[in-house]
Amino acid sequence: MTRPTVTGPTVTGPTVTGPTVVTPPVAEIQGLAISIAGREIVTRVDLEIAAGEGVGLVGESGSGKSVTCRSLIGLLGFIGATVTAGQVRIGGKDMTSASQRQWQALRGTTVSLVPQASLAGLDPLIRVGGQLREVIRRDDRGADPAHRSLELLDQVRMPDPQRVLRAYPHELSGGMRQRAMIALAIAGRPALLIADEATTALDATIQRSILNLLDGLRTELGMALLLVSHDLAVIRSATDRVAVMYAGTIVERAASSEVFIRPRHPYTAALTAADPALVPRGRRLRSLLGDPPQPGAWPGGCRFAPRCGYRQPQCEQSLPPLIADESGHAVACLRAEEISL
Amino acid sequence: MMTADRLPAGGEATALLAADKVSLGYAGVAVVHGVSLRVSSGAALGIAGESGSGKSTLARALVGDIFPVRGSVTVNGRAWKDVGRKDPDRRLVQMIFQDPYSALNPRMTARQAVSETLHVVRGVPRRDAGERAGEVLARVGLSGSAIDARPHRLSGGQRQRAVIARALACEPGVLIADEPTSSLDVSIQAQILDLLVDLRAEHGLALVLVTHDLAVIKHMTDTCIVMRDGIVVEEGPTQQILAEPRHDYTRALVDAHLGSPNSIGPGPKR
Numbered sequence: 261m262t263r264p265t266v267t268g269p270t271v272t273g274p275t276v277t278g279p280t281v282v283t284p285p286v287a288e289i290q291g292l293a294i295s296i297a298g299r300e301i302v303t304r305v306d307l308e309i310a311a312g313e314g315v316g317l318v319g320e321s322g323s324g325k326s327v328t329c330r331s332l333i334g335l336l337g338f339i340g341a342t343v344t345a346g347q348v349r350i351g352g353k354d355m356t357s358a359s360q361r362q363w364q365a366l367r368g369t370t371v372s373l374v375p376q377a378s379l380a381g382l383d384p385l386i387r388v389g390g391q392l393r394e395v396i397r398r399d400d401r402g403a404d405p406a407h408r409s410l411e412l413l414d415q416v417r418m419p420d421p422q423r424v425l426r427a428y429p430h431e432l433s434g435g436m437r438q439r440a441m442i443a444l445a446i447a448g449r450p451a452l453l454i455a456d457e458a459t460t461a462l463d464a465t466i467q468r469s470i471l472n473l474l475d476g477l478r479t480e481l482g483m484a485l486l487l488v489s490h491d492l493a494v495i496r497s498a499t500d501r502v503a504v505m506y507a508g509t510i511v512e513r514a515a516s517s518e519v520f521i522r523p524r525h526p527y528t529a530a531l532t533a534a535d536p537a538l539v540p541r542g543r544r545l546r547s548l549l550g551d552p553p554q555p556g557a558w559p560g561g562c563r564f565a566p567r568c569g570y571r572q573p574q575c576e577q578s579l580p581p582l583i584a585d586e587s588g589h590a591v592a593c594l595r596a597e598e599i600s601l
Numbered sequence: 602m603m604t605a606d607r608l609p610a611g612g613e614a615t616a617l618l619a620a621d622k623v624s625l626g627y628a629g630v631a632v633v634h635g636v637s638l639r640v641s642s643g644a645a646l647g648i649a650g651e652s653g654s655g656k657s658t659l660a661r662a663l664v665g666d667i668f669p670v671r672g673s674v675t676v677n678g679r680a681w682k683d684v685g686r687k688d689p690d691r692r693l694v695q696m697i698f699q700d701p702y703s704a705l706n707p708r709m710t711a712r713q714a715v716s717e718t719l720h721v722v723r724g725v726p727r728r729d730a731g732e733r734a735g736e737v738l739a740r741v742g743l744s745g746s747a748i749d750a751r752p753h754r755l756s757g758g759q760r761q762r763a764v765i766a767r768a769l770a771c772e773p774g775v776l777i778a779d780e781p782t783s784s785l786d787v788s789i790q791a792q793i794l795d796l797l798v799d800l801r802a803e804h805g806l807a808l809v810l811v812t813h814d815l816a817v818i819k820h821m822t823d824t825c826i827v828m829r830d831g832i833v834v835e836e837g838p839t840q841q842i843l844a845e846p847r848h849d850y851t852r853a854l855v856d857a858h859l860g861s862p863n864s865i866g867p868g869p870k871r
Contacts, residue, residue, distance in 0.1 A: 320786035320787065320788065321786055463651035463652050463813065464651065464813060464814075464815070464854060464857040464858050465651065465853050465854060465857045467857065468856070468857040490786060490787065492787065493816075493858070530788060531787055531788065533791075534787050534788045534790070534791030535787055535791075535816070536790075536791075536794065536814075536816040536817050536819065536820035536821070537816035537819075537858065537859060539820065541819060541820060541840065544795060544798070545791040545794055545795050545820070546791070547788060547789075547791035547792040547794075547795050548788040548791070548792070549792075551756045551758060551759075551789065552786070552788075
């Protein structure tokens with residue numbers, strides 16, 4: 261899979277021509293099902309992230325995208341969620357029923373997470389420098405904490421790094437705090453960085469600079485990036501491939517350059533037709549009727565069927581499988597072949 | 602600038618809502634400086650800006666919630682401070698917000714909220730208000746059990762519809778919407794935006810859309826102003842501003858929001 265053309269700090273990612281990937285994927289999810297309190301909130305999810313690859317996970321609130329990425333870093337237990345089927349592999353190693361001790365060995369050094377921008381991600385009582393040194397001592401043993409702290413702040417393009425090291429989180433702007441969070445997340449040189457709505461609460465111009473940063477770090481550090489967002493524009497601009505989630509399942513998976521221009525699942529098509537950034541001026545937004553189902557209370561058959569304009573009786577029989585064509589464009593819709601969107 | 606010097610001299614009807622060199626502040630700290638704009642019947646004006654630009658403060662002044670330190674905001678040609686609580690012009694400008702949940706009384710159903718407004722603002726007798734409220738709610742796409750449900754039973758989109766219905770019950774000439782869809786998912790956002798477009802077309806309702814989201818501004822408005830640090834940095838026809846931004850800040854905003862697919866734009870400034 262080739263990277264979509266990127267203007268700006270262009271470096272072609274780890275050269276991947278064609279689907280031949282030598283190293284095992286950094287992360288791999290197969291047939292994953294996750295339940296919370298007996299309700300299945302994620303069903304039959306397949307996702308593979310190759311080394312250095314930028315993958316987007318897009319979906320609306322309650323679609324299961326955050327829970328899915330929590331499964332990749334061993335944080336399901338903290339929200340009372342458990343894997344009920346399928347497998348999670350990190351760097352080829354099966355982590356489906358791994359203990360917290362096993363996860364701790366990977367967290368920060370193999371897989372790392374940048375949460376949504378907020379004050380909560382940083383300890384309010386410890387200066388940024390102190391927090392960085394603590395993480396460096398844990399995740400990058402042997403490195404000189406003082407030297408490495410500055411190097412990390414430089415990598416996240418932090419303005420005035422010396423002052424920031426001495427600053428408390430509340431003394432930083434929202435954008436700077438998010439850069440500090442990214443510095444903490446990459447301190448252990450992870451192979452995969454998960455950014456879960458990492459730019460959501462930021463102003464657009466700051467959001468864009470953080471996205472540029474994540475995209476730049478991916479190439480600089482050869483790190484894979486899983487970008488989770490409800491914002492199509494964010495996903496489109498910084499990923500190679502996208503998985504679209506609806507009601508706990510992946511409904512479509514394809515190249516980012518392709519999926520919003522030639523969507524093949526009616527839900528993806530509806531999303532693009534409802535996005536004012538993608539719909540030409542003067543054309544009506546084509547809004548979806550109704551609300552998404554409540555997590556766990558899914559309708560039978562195709563979960564999008566009740567809101568789908570292409571619904572037929574067969575759609576309500578069973579959950580359609582995600583089927584890929586030869587180009588790798590996968591869609592979970594019984595009628596994908598016959599309908600033109 | 603859409604300032605007084607470019608307003609037609611005398612001739613045309615007064616704008617429904619106008620701000621003339623308005624400066625606003627809280628506790629002596631100025632947050633909006635010398636902003637002028639006018640909204641005529643059926644117009645759609647966008648106020649774009651990021652956090653701290655003063656756009657929401659300006660919106661509060663437009664609805665008569667706060668008074669300018671300097672300059673004036675006029676509704677139907679009259680300054681807000683001269684329009685009393687029971688004045689018929691008071692209802693002409695209505696406002697909806699980002700968080701519809703906090704705008705609704707948790708103890709009132711959608712129908713009760715709207716009929717209360719019909720009774721208090723429009724003088725509709727209580728015995729008729731319930732039925733009339735049902736009609737207004739149907740108009741915004743709320744029907745069935747949602748009409749008689751309390752806010753906590755409604756989805757985000759349904760709550761915003763209820764709030765819009767309550768504003769419509771006042772029969773306003775201008776609806777000011779401050780980030781009306783920012784807390785909603787894309788597909789629900791589209792429903793609300795479509796509804797606002799319809800209301801404008803059918804009732805000649807003027808819209809003032811306050812948002813950080815240029816895609817929404819692009820889609821919904823004819824003219825817009827771009828605010829930064831309390832001043833207007835650029836204003837004019839929306840299409841022109843977004844296609845050929847002249848101010849550096851507007852250009853940065855346009856790049857950040859409407860950059861072509863897969864373009865990442867220039868790297869962050871060091």
